[in-house]
Amino acid sequence: MPSQAENMILVMGVTGTGKSYFINKLKEGAAGVGHDILSHTADVNMIQTTLSGSPIAIVDTPGFDDTTRSDGEILREITKFLVAQYKLGIKLKGIIYLHRITDVRMQGSALQYFEMFRRLCGEDAFENVALVTTMWGLLKDKEVGLQREEQLIEKFWEPMMEMGSYATSFDGSRESAEGIISVLFGKEDVVLRIQKEIVDEGRVIEETTAGAYVKKEVKARLVAKTNKVRDLTEQLNKAERDRDLRRQKSLEKARDEAERELRKEKRGREGLKQDIGKEMDATIEQQKRQKWASRFQIFASVVGVSVAIIANLILPFVM
Ligand SMILES: Nc1nc2c(ncn2[C@@H]2O[C@H](COP(=O)(O)OP(=O)(O)O)[C@@H](O)[C@H]2O)c(=O)[nH]1
Ligand SMILES: [Mg+2]
Incomplete structure (x- = not known):
């Protein structure tokens, strides 16, 4: 039986934008199967499932935060995810970029993360990006949110949207999360600029x-x-x-x-000086010795994330 290509969607954004919440929403209503499942309540970093018969994983990534770790360290972590996915031959369908609508303005970590994020994707990958506002339920006045969203688009997102990025809001429900996933799932897979730079051109992160x-x-x-x-x-x-x-x-x-x-x-x-490409080669080789491990299993152990396997996402929207 020909094995199907594995797909991946990454969830990105600074700490506190709702990445874990988004990922864990997908778990709701789906019966847990498979041995890696921890429990229905524990947070997981990766959902492994099938969509229209294709294997897909939705993965939480580390986000910048002001307190514990330097942005340099976080970027190194994020790079590990991207290099592992690319080197393992898993297809990247897209990135869900989360932004809190409750933030009064774009500044500090959020701004720096956005600037880093744009560069990491590269223009050619903008088509595979969903720019998503979260936490609408926490606003007292929805009108304020709509105004903020307009400013956000005008000042930051518009150039990406002109090149194909899709802007939307997440209302906190499982259906809304699945809708965003289904849009990205319909795209051609993509290689990000940082993946080309590190894996194809052999550059170090800096x-x-x-x-x-x-x-x-x-x-x-x-x-x-x-x-x-x-x-x-x-x-x-x-x-x-x-x-x-x-x-x-x-x-x-x-x-x-x-x-x-x-x-x-x-x-x-x-x-930032580290040669992630080389480091990952060694780790992946080591993991590949476990002959029966799937690409997703190798990915999860290489980057160190916990996985929940669910039977399949119920996506009425997907053709
Ligand atoms: N009302 C509301 N709360 C949310 C939403 N997303 C996340 N939260 C809450 O916001 C906090 C931070 O979210 P979390 O998923 O941990 O953010 P992460 O750091 O990006 O993983 C948690 O207490 C969540 O329960 C949302 O869409 N609506
Ligand atoms: Mg989290």
Whole structure:
């Protein structure tokens, strides 16, 4: 029996935009089958199912967040997903990009993530992107959301939409999630710019278009944090000379915090230098020794995600 090509759809966006929620919505109403299923309540990062008879996986990806990890480290994680999928020959049908409609404006992590995301896809892949607003239910006034959406499109999304990206809203229901998936499922599969740059051209992350952007951001933060640590250390020395114990205590705390942040950015900076292509080759080879593992199983173990296998998505919309 000829085996069918495996397809994949990725869910992306900063932390807190509803990626896990979206993925886990798909689990609802579908009877769990297969051995990898954890439980009906536990969060999973990957849904494996079939759509119109084709195997497909919908995958949650790490998002930028301000606190625990540097954007450099997160991009390295995301790259691992993309390189593994491409190298394993799994077809990428599209990306669901989530954005909270409750955000008053596009700034900070959300803005940096968006800029990185555009570069990571490359213009040729915009057709396979669904730009999705989430959390409409949390708005007191829907009109506010509609105005924000208009601004979002005008200021950020329009150039992508002109090149084929599809903008829509997610109302929080399983049907709405399935509708978005069905649109992407109907597309030709795509290779993202960062996949070409790393896998086909052998670049390290910081040499890719998205990587160069994040490197610039991380470097600026490294300079700022280095200065902050130096300033606080000087102030602390002065407090010590003045024998001002209370001030000393609070400055020590602030300096430790600044040092932690500096270490975080340094790790991010190092991560961008990594040769993910080569690293993945080794990991994938190792995994392939398990002869009976499917591409999806290899993918999940290479990137380290938990999987729920469901019988099939009920998609009345799909032809
Ligand atoms: N009302 C509403 N809440 C949501 C929606 N999506 C996510 N949430 C909630 O928002 C929080 C963050 O969502 P989560 O899926 O963890 O975001 P992630 O970090 O992108 O995975 C969680 O408490 C979710 O339950 C949505 O569409 N509507
Ligand atoms: Mg999550």
